Amino acid sequence: MAKELRVGLIGCGFMGRTHSNAYRKLNNFFPVEHRAVLKCICDVNEKKAEEYKNVWGYERCDTDWRRLVEADDIDLIDITVPNRFHKELAIAAAEAGKMVCCEKPMAMNVAEAEEMLRAVEKAGVANMVWFNYRRVPSIALARQVVDEGRIGRPFHYRATYLQDWTIAADVPQGGDALWRLDAKVAGSGVTGDLLAHSIDTAMWLNGPISRVVARTEVFVKERVHVETGEKQPVTIDDACMFLAEFANGSLGTFESTRYARGRKNYNTFELNGADGSVFFDLEEPEYLQFFEYTQQQSGKKTESHLTGWRKIHTTNSEHPYMSHYWVPGTCIGYEHTFLNALADFVAGIESGQPTQPDFRSALQTQKVCDAVIESASKGAWVETRAE
Numbered sequence: 001m002a003k004e005l006r007v008g009l010i011g012c013g014f015m016g017r018t019h020s021n022a023y024r025k026l027n028n029f030f031p032v033e034h035r036a037v038l039k040c041i042c043d044v045n046e047k048k049a050e051e052y053k054n055v056w057g058y059e060r061c062d063t064d065w066r067r068l069v070e071a072d073d074i075d076l077i078d079i080t081v082p083n084r085f086h087k088e089l090a091i092a093a094a095e096a097g098k099m100v101c102c103e104k105p106m107a108m109n110v111a112e113a114e115e116m117l118r119a120v121e122k123a124g125v126a127n128m129v130w131f132n133y134r135r136v137p138s139i140a141l142a143r144q145v146v147d148e149g150r151i152g153r154p155f156h157y158r159a160t161y162l163q164d165w166t167i168a169a170d171v172p173q174g175g176d177a178l179w180r181l182d183a184k185v186a187g188s189g190v191t192g193d194l195l196a197h198s199i200d201t202a203m204w205l206n207g208p209i210s211r212v213v214a215r216t217e218v219f220v221k222e223r224v225h226v227e228t229g230e231k232q233p234v235t236i237d238d239a240c241m242f243l244a245e246f247a248n249g250s251l252g253t254f255e256s257t258r259y260a261r262g263r264k265n266y267n268t269f270e271l272n273g274a275d276g277s278v279f280f281d282l283e284e285p286e287y288l289q290f291f292e293y294t295q296q297q298s299g300k301k302t303e304s305h306l307t308g309w310r311k312i313h314t315t316n317s318e319h320p321y322m323s324h325y326w327v328p329g330t331c332i333g334y335e336h337t338f339l340n341a342l343a344d345f346v347a348g349i350e351s352g353q354p355t356q357p358d359f360r361s362a363l364q365t366q367k368v369c370d371a372v373i374e375s376a377s378k379g380a381w382v383e384t385r386a387e
């Protein structure tokens, strides 16, 4: 009889759906010992909670997160509410002895993230932050290529994360749907929402970022706030670009905006080293591009007339995660990145090897985000203290 992993999920937004879907499918695709049980869905909005209960098959719904966190029949609290509430919920869940999985960015700032880390470590509960893009098979393959020593000494890391959904000046800010535009609820704009993903991926592939210099911009200065109906100054960053120095001596550039007309969720990176390069583009997620200059096994330079970028279709069962899905040549998608993350988390509970990124690792990303915001306001280089 499988062990149960009884889930209480808080938050009925977009991420609440992606996670609910992962819990439902876990045991269809991954041979883990635990069976995910969708026990309770919680949201302050009763109608939404009821709707999610029915659509995703939760056993019950609740509007009181404190009651859920204290409930005896819950093993894991999953937090998908807006960023402002992450800290309070995560600490309460840890203190109640529950495992905690939290959406990104981990917190509003480093001070909050540190408190959350102390709470889970004191309670000794398993924890994870949902940086789902690490679980795109092509990105996981990039990590494998780096680990196999095929890139050699790294020189450059280049990331972009572009969207275009806030260009219209009449898009309001705040409320259930648009809290990402409200600094009091989101903490920051594209830095915490989009660049946090890029930074997590970058540090996973290329090690810690030591210092940054950033420039942010707010293109639409005032927007109507959904709660007050009044025009208020926009205090999030609409766009952010920064230069980075990695601890390994390589240099990075990061660009993010919600004003790149035509770009919906354009998330790319390229890493260039002495022996090779990798490039990834989320608009073609089933490919990793790899340029091999020096062949890793022989140590010889690839013959000049055969050099060129390889576009690897990452759908073979040898590619990360793919043995759990279909046959070679058939791709998987966005939803599976959450399923893969959940499977890794559960495997971590079962093996005793905590899954990454845990709160300690996500704190390092938070440090870089805070340093980016600080640098943009000072107009100077800022040390990140990321490890």
Ligand code: SOE
Pocket (backbone or CB within 6 Å): 014, 163, 193, 194, 265
């Ligand atoms: C913002 O539009 C958003 O939904 C982010 O919050 C997610 O983290 C990103 O993966 C997709 O875009």
